[in-house]
Amino acid sequence: MEKFKRKVFYLGGFDPRGVRFYHQMYREQALVHERHSGEHLIVSGRRSGPASSALWTVENEAAGVVTDYEFLRWEDLIGKVWIRNPALLVWRSIATYLAHARFMQFGRMLKLRRGPVITILYPPILGVLIPLILALVAGLALGLVLPTWAAALIGLGIGIAASGKPLAKLVVPWLLRFMYFNHRLAAGGPGMELDARINDFADRIAAQLDEPYDEILLLTHSNGTILGMTLMRRILERRGGRVPDSFTLVTLGQVVPVVALRKDARWYHDDLRALADKHFRLVDISSPPDGAAYFDVHPFRLVSGASRPHVELLSPRFHLFYTPENYHSGWANKYQAHFDYLRVGDRLSPIDFIGLTASRRTIDQSIAQFRTIP
Incomplete structure (x- = not known):
């Protein structure tokens, strides 16, 4: 059987854990896929690649598939802007939300999806309420033995110190860092x-499009879906506005409106308008229960009435592929649910991450099979 050769480029989200974490995650999910399918997947060790990337190979011998996987690295740049000092995070979050109040089109965002608006707004609210509630409880208790002013001050200190774990469980610090990064991205x-890193990625991908692959996928996840639009514009510029039919841009857990709906993000609006005038394939896979993602949102119509790319908007319907006890739902699991796009469930989905990257099906065949599931 002739080998099916696939090239995958992966651009991840705002996550400092980087390639080691995601390579290990891929190996773990490949084992889950193997248990469900009976197809043995060989995931090689990672090695350094060009253009700040890491490479590994995935072999599916039973299906006759070889996938060259290229992880586009920017975790070093994330580490430079990852705010570790809690006081500094609070200060910069204030600046972020003042800018959002001035520039974010919350009315349009609410019409698109209500969940992501809640996700944007709940971190600063909980970041104030939880320490105050804990401070009140502590202050009232201490007020039984201390003067009121001393009980209030000590209670406030206890509330702030004790709020770290509950806030972390609700992913408040991570979301505040995410929002600050994208505030700066939108504004400047x-x-x-x-910018130089994105140019390196564009050069690399544009050159690889001429290689003899049966399929080429640019997979973007979370914050990577925002940067992926800028990257896609630059790829097309290097290719004279054309990419081969074997190429597809895939967005997983799309968050493009976080920047696109900022009125001051004019540079990004230009990127989206430029893409709206080009022919290429985009498949968005975003889950309605994912509080961070914009399900069923056409990214180019955020800035343009017309759109020439072939855009397909899908829900992964995770509830069909997980048992109830393993399905990520509820506020405490919102962060984990945002990573289900990269996992294999308790039942194989034709469009799960390993299926898209290691099966013999093309993405068109995977989507067609997915649509047959009642």
Whole structure:
């Protein structure tokens, strides 16, 4: 049987854990896929690649598939802007939300999806309420033995110190960092280092499109879906506005409106308008229960009435592929639910991450099979 050769480029989200974490995650999910399918997947060790990337190979011998997987790295740049000092995080969050109040089109965002608006707004609210509630409880208890002023001050200190774990469980610090990063991105563009990195990625992908692959996928996840639009524009510029039919841009857990609906993100609006005028394939897979993702949102119509790309918007319908006890639902699991796009459930989905990257099906065949599931 002739080998099916696939090239995968993966651009991840705002996550400092980087390639080691995601390579290990891929190996773990490949084992889950193997248990369900009976197809043995060989995931190689990772090695350094060009253009700040890491490479590994996935072999599906039973299906006759070889996938060259290229992880586009930017976790080093994330580490430089990852705010570790809680006081500094609070200060910069204030600046972020003042800018959101001035520039974010919350009315349009609410019409698109209500969940992501809640996700944007609940971190600062809980970041104030939880320490105050804990401070009140502590202050009232201490007020039985201390003067009121002393009980209030000590209670406030206890409330702030004790709020760390509950806030972390609700992913408040991570979301505040995410929002600050995208506030700066919207207002000022990628910045010198990230801009150069995106150019490196574009050069690499544009060159690889001429290689003899049966399928080429640019998979973007979370914050990577925002940067993926800028990257896609630059790929098309290097290719004279055309990409081969074997190429598809895939967005997983799309968050493009986080920047696209900022009125001051004019540079990003230009990127989206430029893409709206080009022919290429985009498949978005975003889950309605994912509080961070914008399910059923056409990214180019955020800025343009017309759109020439072939855009397909899908829900992964995770509830069909997980048992109830393993399905990520509820506020405490919102962060984990945002990573289900990269996992294999308790039942194989034709469009789960390993299926898209290691099966013999093309993405068109995977989607067609997915649509047959009642």
